[in-house]
Amino acid sequence: QMQVVESGGGLVKPGGSLRLSCAASGFTFSDYYMTWIRQAPGKGLEWVSYISSSSSHTNYADSVKGRFTISRDNAKNSVSLQMNSLRADDTAVYYCARTSAVAATRWFDPWGQGTLVTVSS
Amino acid sequence: QSALTQPASVSGSPGQSITISCTGTSSDVGAYNYVSWYQQHPGKAPKLMIYDVSNRPSGVSNRFSGSKSGNTASLTISGLQAEDEADYYCTSYTSSSPPVVFGGGTKLTVL
Numbered sequence: 001q002m003q004v005v006e007s008g009g010g011l012v013k014p015g016g017s018l019r020l021s022c023a024a025s026g027f028t029f030s031d032y033y034m035t036w037i038r039q040a041p042g043k044g045l046e047w048v049s050y051i052s053s054s055s056s057h058t059n060y061a062d063s064v065k066g067r068f069t070i071s072r073d074n075a076k077n078s079v080s081l082q083m084n085s086l087r088a089d090d091t092a093v094y095y096c097a098r099t100s101a102v103a104a105t106r107w108f109d110p111w112g113q114g115t116l117v118t119v120s121s
Numbered sequence: 122q123s124a125l126t127q128p129a130s131v132s133g134s135p136g137q138s139i140t141i142s143c144t145g146t147s148s149d150v151g152a153y154n155y156v157s158w159y160q161q162h163p164g165k166a167p168k169l170m171i172y173d174v175s176n177r178p179s180g181v182s183n184r185f186s187g188s189k190s191g192n193t194a195s196l197t198i199s200g201l202q203a204e205d206e207a208d209y210y211c212t213s214y215t216s217s218s219p220p221v222v223f224g225g226g227t228k229l230t231v232l
Contacts, residue, residue, distance in 0.1 A: 105221030
């Protein structure tokens with residue numbers, strides 16, 4: 001069955017860096033865009049970034065632009081999110097999800113279990 | 122403030138039907154048939170329930186249905202069951218930035 005599994009979360013100090021990874025299985029990874037979505041504690045969902053199937057196109061939320069970088073490795077069926085200059089308001093559970101190659105934010109399925117990033121001194 | 126407006130909470134008794142609304146604008150919900158709905162149980166990842174306004178992914182119960190009229194999309198759950206108690210989020214594709222807008226979420230309570 002289709003599955004994505006995130007890893008790499010943890011506690012980091014403000015200004016620090018963290019790299020999240022997402023391993024995909026059960027579908028043809030190279031056919032789909034991949035996206036990261038986050039959810040702050042007790043809050044709603046916020047789209048963070050997506051990457052096209054060939055890595056030729058990326059897009060970022062204004063709140064992370066210039067600080068976060070998304071990348072993928074189709075040979076390893078994985079997508080990563082490099083997060084630099086982290087701030088307290090980046091604290092959230094980060095979800096990886098497969099998304100459509102047509103209208104890249106049309107739907108998100110499946111989602112991983114999420115990985116918690118806590119930015120605190 | 123979320124870009125799409127959902128009621129904060131709805132409730133219903135087992136066996137009843139409920140509808141959750143999701144109101145956007147002519148730039149998102151009203152412009153594209155790319156509305157999706159997600160169910161999230163506490164401490165769990167969201168699950169896709171409806172995509173492209175009214176399509177159900179394989180494995181999702183046919184008690185869940187979606188529709189759209191103008192700038193408002195709706196999720197209807199018929200034959201409410203205790204397991205349906207969860208948070209529900211709507212999203213819509215947009216051609217602007219950001220390329221997707223989310224609703225603030227609706228907490229469904231099964232009485």
